Amino acid sequence: MSARVAAQYAGCRQATRARSTGTLVLVLDAESAGLDPDGGRWNTVCDEHGSVCSHQTLALARYFASAPEEWCEDCRTPGSMHPYDADDCTSDENCDHSTHYTGCPNEQES
Numbered sequence: 144m145s146a147r148v149a150a151q152y153a154g155c156r157q158a159t160r161a162r163s164t165g166t167l168v169l170v171l172d173a174e175s176a177g178l179d180p181d182g183g184r185w186n187t188v189c190d191e192h193g194s195v196c197s198h199q200t201l202a203l204a205r206y207f208a209s210a211p212e213e214w215c216e217d218c219r220t221p222g223s224m225h226p227y228d229a230d231d232c233t234s235d236e237n238c239d240h241s242t243h244y245t246g247c248p249n250e251q252e253s
Contacts, residue, residue, distance in 0.1 A: 154175030167190040173186050
């Protein structure tokens with residue numbers, strides 16, 4: 144998927160689906176993509192939410208691509224996680240239900 148998807152975006156060096164959120168994340172060369180390179184030449188972009196995080200190196204941009212919840216406000220907001228995350232929830236002891244979409248099977252109503 145990565146090479147085919149990357150070819151659709153100007154300046155794209157990597158396109159990957161983040162396991163933690165299920166969102167498509169792009170690593171772009173700001174200059175080639177027509178973005179402002181002032182914060183750093185390399186940008187990590189959440190394709191679903193439009194959030195952009197600038198980096199000085201390509202290595203940093205690739206590193207942060209795997210964890211959009213670290214820099215994308217919508218990915219980190221409780222309730223915005225991809226629904227499959229709730230499948231991993233097994234008990235109240237091991238689960239912070241706020242990281243799931245509404246419908247976590249172990250979430251207690253307040």
